[in-house]
Amino acid sequence: MISLHRSCFLNNTGISGSSSPFSYKLKKLPPASVKVTALGPNRDRNSSVLIENHNNPLKEIKEDDTSSVADVDPNPTVTGEDRDLYYDAAATDDQLVTPWSLSVASGYSLLRDPHHNKGLAFNEKERDSYYLRGLLPPTVISQELQVKKMMYSIRQYQVPLQKYMAMMDLQELNERLFYKLLIDNVEELLPVVYTPTVGEACQKYGSIFRRPQGLFISLKEKGKIHEVLRNWPQRDIQVIVVTDGERILGLGDLGCQGMGIPIGKLSLYTALGGVRPSACLPVTIDVGTNNEQLLNDEFYIGLRRRRATGQEYAELMHEFMSAVKQNYGEKVLIQFEDFANHNAFDLLAKYGTTHLVFNDDIQGTASVVLAGLVAALKVVGGTLADHRFLFLGAGEAGTGIAELIALEISKQTNMPLEEARKKISLVDSKGLIVKSRIDSLQHFKKPWAHDHEPIKKLVDAVNGIKPTVLIGTSGVGRTFTKEVVEAMAALNEKPIIFSLSNPTSQSECTAEEAYTWSEGRAIFASGSPFDPVEYKGRVFVPGQANNAYIFPGLGLGLIMSGAIRVHDDMLLAASEALAAQVTQENFDKGLIYPPFRNIRKISAHIAASVAAKAYELGLATRQPQPKDLVKYAEHCMYNPAYQSYR
Numbered sequence: 001m002i003s004l005h006r007s008c009f010l011n012n013t014g015i016s017g018s019s020s021p022f023s024y025k026l027k028k029l030p031p032a033s034v035k036v037t038a039l040g041p042n043r044d045r046n047s048s049v050l051i052e053n054h055n056n057p058l059k060e061i062k063e064d065d066t067s068s069v070a071d072v073d074p075n076p077t078v079t080g081e082d083r084d085l086y087y088d089a090a091a092t093d094d095q096l097v098t099p100w101s102l103s104v105a106s107g108y109s110l111l112r113d114p115h116h117n118k119g120l121a122f123n124e125k126e127r128d129s130y131y132l133r134g135l136l137p138p139t140v141i142s143q144e145l146q147v148k149k150m151m152y153s154i155r156q157y158q159v160p161l162q163k164y165m166a167m168m169d170l171q172e173l174n175e176r177l178f179y180k181l182l183i184d185n186v187e188e189l190l191p192v193v194y195t196p197t198v199g200e201a202c203q204k205y206g207s208i209f210r211r212p213q214g215l216f217i218s219l220k221e222k223g224k225i226h227e228v229l230r231n232w233p234q235r236d237i238q239v240i241v242v243t244d245g246e247r248i249l250g251l252g253d254l255g256c257q258g259m260g261i262p263i264g265k266l267s268l269y270t271a272l273g274g275v276r277p278s279a280c281l282p283v284t285i286d287v288g289t290n291n292e293q294l295l296n297d298e299f300y301i302g303l304r305r306r307r308a309t310g311q312e313y314a315e316l317m318h319e320f321m322s323a324v325k326q327n328y329g330e331k332v333l334i335q336f337e338d339f340a341n342h343n344a345f346d347l348l349a350k351y352g353t354t355h356l357v358f359n360d361d362i363q364g365t366a367s368v369v370l371a372g373l374v375a376a377l378k379v380v381g382g383t384l385a386d387h388r389f390l391f392l393g394a395g396e397a398g399t400g401i402a403e404l405i406a407l408e409i410s411k412q413t414n415m416p417l418e419e420a421r422k423k424i425s426l427v428d429s430k431g432l433i434v435k436s437r438i439d440s441l442q443h444f445k446k447p448w449a450h451d452h453e454p455i456k457k458l459v460d461a462v463n464g465i466k467p468t469v470l471i472g473t474s475g476v477g478r479t480f481t482k483e484v485v486e487a488m489a490a491l492n493e494k495p496i497i498f499s500l501s502n503p504t505s506q507s508e509c510t511a512e513e514a515y516t517w518s519e520g521r522a523i524f525a526s527g528s529p530f531d532p533v534e535y536k537g538r539v540f541v542p543g544q545a546n547n548a549y550i551f552p553g554l555g556l557g558l559i560m561s562g563a564i565r566v567h568d569d570m571l572l573a574a575s576e577a578l579a580a581q582v583t584q585e586n587f588d589k590g591l592i593y594p595p596f597r598n599i600r601k602i603s604a605h606i607a608a609s610v611a612a613k614a615y616e617l618g619l620a621t622r623q624p625q626p627k628d629l630v631k632y633a634e635h636c637m638y639n640p641a642y643q644s645y646r
């Protein structure tokens, strides 16, 4: 029999006995109904404790529970300074833990609990203590061997989508092994759990759907979002990635099937930025879809209706945003992802002053591209202000990048922002954005309407504007034609060409095209990965200008400083920190981004710079400020090594 002592402790994974180093106390009733079931040598395997809450009339307390329900703290969260937020992350062999969890019921269930399952890595003692005898074959293997075996098995699949499904299955089976695999093999597995494969997964989400991941909030849940959030098993949420599925990568409206994106982004928050998986909440808001093919697809998993717009849309989003703050407090980071232009800018403007929000497609992409440009200038020469920029695509990414470049030029030169913007031109589906179009332009395009003759075709814009930098954010593949790349190469000794649209099918040109058509002179980066290209005996390694370099570190920096708002200067700080991570050795290979295999170190530096900026701006609430922010960031990072169970 177990006893829940008056001074039992709760961390994000559950409740532990007083001998464990968890660091804050349960005193009164917890806000949500929590089924607390203990595992351990002293317990009767069927025993469980159900702590009721005000929503739940159930009350079942078995065992010799010495605590009373009223002694449990109603709000055992968020601000306690004595609490080690990262206890769960920092497992070491000498720290024994009990795999207490919400609803871990028995050894059999333990094997099916992804947060605590270790599969064949359960040692003999754990097999005795946790009722695992007979449930596993006799062999005991290390996590390292499990990684080796899983990698072997994943490499057997020829089809990327099969690899994706194998990885998702692993995430649902054994979370720590999933993250160990991803961290140790990041360059190989990033294209599997993230772009480009995640794009295909979203397109086929209905037919590959096995088990729900993340939280689905549809119009059916209107008026009940607060309760829906409480259905999520974790309470201590630090990052939410939310999409409404209307503009998934460059693939368009995938409705509810956009869920693959928040799942993938949050896997990267953990693997690349070290945010604990239990603190991450993927959300898809389903207001319908205008994708006829999905509406007619018998396997479609979302609402079968056309998209709600206007007030109906705004009300659902507002209820969500309010419920998030009510449930998780002021310091939960909400990352908007893959919303359509017409909502993305408005949501960011509306909630930027009341919530800790950030739009990855506008701001994260801007930050990563600025870092790449700053690094590229070390090869090409000149300052940002010496260059001319032309964009194909004037949506979230295009205007977001343009604005951050203008901001940086303005900071560097003391030039008014208005003037700095004139160094940047954008082409949309109707041609160059110019003053004569101003009345018909969407508001986010208006700052880019300069005095210029109208130009329809991109190649004519290249020849007319004579840019040194060409950036594709159109979401439309193969738009950087041979003619366009050759024009850039005729104008520039080292043309900078970024094809940023995702997934690979939507990239404005391939790496091979960029290098071949520029006769090996282009400095090229893309949103989705391309393999190195050999051209005339030289090997060119394309950079991946993907916001995955930025958001995990940015998020960690915001969390560890307890920031309450995102500020543009933090994006600039993240950008500078990333650019500073490119070594001479990288430059020698033609790289303008550091390799992803060093991403955790890179993220720690980005996090430290972002946190430093938060403190400087007075937006940080975690006091006192840690002395060495890089070390602190590293300390905070989730470690997927198995914990030892007592």
Ligand SMILES: O=C([O-])CC(=O)C(=O)O
Pocket (backbone or CB within 6 Å): 195, 248, 249, 250, 338, 360, 361, 501, 502, 527, 546, 547
């Ligand atoms: O997800 C990615 O690879 C980058 C991104 O945010 C997008 O393309 O929308």
Ligand SMILES: [Mg+2]
Pocket (backbone or CB within 6 Å): 249, 337, 338, 360, 361
């Ligand atoms: Mg995106």
